[in-house]
Amino acid sequence: xxxxxxxEAELVAQLQQGSxxxxxxxxxxxxxxxxxxxxSLLRSPEEAEDVAQEVFVEVHQTISRFxxxxxxxxxxxxxxxxxxxxxLRRARAKKRFAYFTSLLGFGNEVLxxxxxxxxxxxxxxxxxxxxxxxxxxxxxxxxxxxxxxLRHEQELSYEQIAAVLNTTVPAVESLLFRARKTLRxxxxxxxxxx
Amino acid sequence: xxxxxLRSVADEALDALLRQLPRxxxxxxxxxxxxxxxARLVDAEASTARPLLPDWLRRPAFAALLGALVLSLSGDCAxxxxxxxxxxxxxxxxxxxx
Numbered sequence: 076x077x078x079x080x081x082x083e084a085e086l087v088a089q090l091q092q093g094s095x096x097x098x099x100x101x102x103x104x105x106x107x108x109x110x111x112x113x114x115s116l117l118r119s120p121e122e123a124e125d126v127a128q129e130v131f132v133e134v135h136q137t138i139s140r141f142x143x144x145x146x147x148x149x150x151x152x153x154x155x156x157x158x159x160x161x162x163l164r165r166a167r168a169k170k171r172f173a174y175f176t177s178l179l180g181f182g183n184e185v186l187x188x189x190x191x192x193x194x195x196x197x198x199x200x201x202x203x204x205x206x207x208x209x210x211x212x213x214x215x216x217x218x219x220x221x222x223x224x225l226r227h228e229q230e231l232s233y234e235q236i237a238a239v240l241n242t243t244v245p246a247v248e249s250l251l252f253r254a255r256k257t258l259r260x261x262x263x264x265x266x267x268x269x
Numbered sequence: 270x271x272x273x274x275l276r277s278v279a280d281e282a283l284d285a286l287l288r289q290l291p292r293x294x295x296x297x298x299x300x301x302x303x304x305x306x307x308a309r310l311v312d313a314e315a316s317t318a319r320p321l322l323p324d325w326l327r328r329p330a331f332a333a334l335l336g337a338l339v340l341s342l343s344g345d346c347a348x349x350x351x352x353x354x355x356x357x358x359x360x361x362x363x364x365x366x367x
Contacts, residue, residue, distance in 0.1 A: 128302075129309075
């Protein structure tokens with residue numbers, strides 16, 4: 076057995092026995108990866124931290140049901156992406172509701188849009204094109220956005236992405252192809268002017 | 270430039286941008302992340318340990334429905350009760366004898 080796989084199985088066994096030390100090891104081992112993947116989908120450090128915490132709380136509460144059909148990191152990525160997407164959908168619904176209430180004239184306050192956050196590092200470096208790219212990635216359909224983010228920001232393999240999305244490698248290739256085509260079309264005018 | 274040329278230029282520009290993405294995403298959570306997860310876990314366990322009301326009653330829709338049901342039933346009883354007791358002076362009309 077691969078030593079990494081054996082170590083992961085051992086960690087899962089300890090977690091299922093309720094070991095506090097094992098849980099600490101898990102959090103410290105995966106916190107950066109989980110935080111980054113959530114941040115790349117939500118673009119808000121506060122929300123990303125919140126969702127990353129929720130992911131580990133969920134792991135603690137449901138580890139007894141983990142049967143090891145997928146790898147531990149795949150399961151964590153799956154929890155993280157689904158929670159991040161749920162947050163995104165909630166934010167979009169809130170935005171739509173705010174828009175309708177403003178159209179119907181309920182309340183006189185200014186349209187209370189949920190803030191959209193630019194990627195913090197893009198802001199720091201002032202890279203306009205990168206900011207634009209991130210903005211267009213955020214507008215992709217959910218599955219394409221997750222696949223594209225896992226591939227290009229987290230550098231996961233096609234097989235890993237397929238496992239996280241619970242789909243096949245050809246389906247991942249198709250998602251990435253369509254995402255790239257959309258991004259190229261939307262960004263082409265900006266490339267030509269440079 | 271021809272259309273395929275434009276596409277390859279756009280592809281190259283997009284590839285160059287995409288190569289910057291992994292370097293962009295090296296952010297980390299704030300220090301003492303584990304401590305905050307622990308605190309949250311304690312909160313979550315405390316809130317699920319002793320629910321004051323049954324789960325279905327904590328949903329506003331069910332609570333509102335229950336309230337409406339109680340109100341409508343109590344209204345029916347009052348109306349039914351009033352009809353049953355009725356005013357004491359009320360008498361059936363006398364019909365003329367044939």
